[in-house]
Amino acid sequence: MEVGASMAMQSRAPGVGAGAGGRRSAFLGREKQARAGSLRVGAGTAGAAAVAVRARGTKPVAPLRCVRASRGMMGSGKSTVGKILAEVLGYSFFDSDKLVEQAVGMPSVAEIFKVHSEAFFRENESSVLRDLSSMRRLVVATGGGAVIRPINWNYMKKGLSVWLDVPLDALAKRIAQVGTASRPLLDQPSDDPYTAAFTKLSMLAEQRGDAYANADARVSLEEIAAKQGHGDVSKLTPTDIAIEALLKIGNFVAEHPKTYGQVGDLQADSQSRRIQAL
Numbered sequence: 001m002e003v004g005a006s007m008a009m010q011s012r013a014p015g016v017g018a019g020a021g022g023r024r025s026a027f028l029g030r031e032k033q034a035r036a037g038s039l040r041v042g043a044g045t046a047g048a049a050a051v052a053v054r055a056r057g058t059k060p061v062a063p064l065r066c067v068r069a070s071r072g073m074m075g076s077g078k079s080t081v082g083k084i085l086a087e088v089l090g091y092s093f094f095d096s097d098k099l100v101e102q103a104v105g106m107p108s109v110a111e112i113f114k115v116h117s118e119a120f121f122r123e124n125e126s127s128v129l130r131d132l133s134s135m136r137r138l139v140v141a142t143g144g145g146a147v148i149r150p151i152n153w154n155y156m157k158k159g160l161s162v163w164l165d166v167p168l169d170a171l172a173k174r175i176a177q178v179g180t181a182s183r184p185l186l187d188q189p190s191d192d193p194y195t196a197a198f199t200k201l202s203m204l205a206e207q208r209g210d211a212y213a214n215a216d217a218r219v220s221l222e223e224i225a226a227k228q229g230h231g232d233v234s235k236l237t238p239t240d241i242a243i244e245a246l247l248k249i250g251n252f253v254a255e256h257p258k259t260y261g262q263v264g265d266l267q268a269d270s271q272s273r274r275i276q277a278l
């Protein structure tokens, strides 16, 4: 597994080529913007949550080239938690679904599924992940289905991957609340959105088997809720989950000193100085 060169931030642009559909991937320009800071989450919810994470005393140690809050079912909170992690770590954040939309030139994943096909979306998703895999200091929230293509693992394993493990029941509740229009695999007419989402999520979980469990770090909402002594995952905030993710990332790094050792120390020093300066 590759790690970032800590403070020696990668400054070359990734080799972004044509997307799988023949269109040029659109995020080369965005990556430049990200380095200029415009994609960083500053004042929004993730910014506030990042302040809360710091206030609760977690010292982020991220000698990582790349963190991928990549695994986890639809609605598990990859984007929400990924933005907080990026803010705390001082990394750029990317949502791979959004990058596919840009690459293809369509407004939503749902539209891509409808006009083209899931296979077309998957091809483009792989292209986006390939392009991201050459970048440094970023957090990527991938689509929940990225785990099903072995080629994507080659790309995801260029960084450290985090699995947000959320019970299906909690996921179905969230999805029933926010609606399924943006998630075509769940979007079917139903009088009972919770049961429809739960049934489909269970089927997908069955199909995907252990794919998520290959992640470097697993963040289990049930474990966090148990630690908090209430056992109710619906009470957990994105901040709680981000703190646990940072702990798990720290553990993984500590367990792999050969890969992360010296780089980790350098990065920890630089981050401590940055956090103290806030």
Ligand SMILES: Nc1ncnc2c1ncn2[C@@H]1O[C@H](COP(=O)(O)OP(=O)(O)O)[C@@H](O)[C@H]1O
Binding pocket: 072, 073, 074, 075, 076, 077, 078, 079, 080, 081, 141, 174, 178, 234, 236, 237, 238, 241
């Ligand atoms: N810890 C949480 N508690 C309650 N709702 C959450 C939590 N994390 C995310 N959400 C909500 O669930 C929905 C899906 O979250 P999102 O981050 O988009 O998931 P993903 O990127 O994994 O599909 C969003 O409406 C988000 O606001």
Ligand SMILES: O=C(O)C1=C[C@@H](OP(=O)(O)O)[C@@H](O)[C@H](O)C1
Binding pocket: 072, 073, 074, 075, 076, 078, 097, 109, 142, 143, 144, 145, 146, 182, 183, 184, 185
């Ligand atoms: O699990 C999946 O197969 C998918 C998850 C979605 O992303 P989110 O996990 O961000 O919802 C999106 O990529 C697409 O609708 C397919």
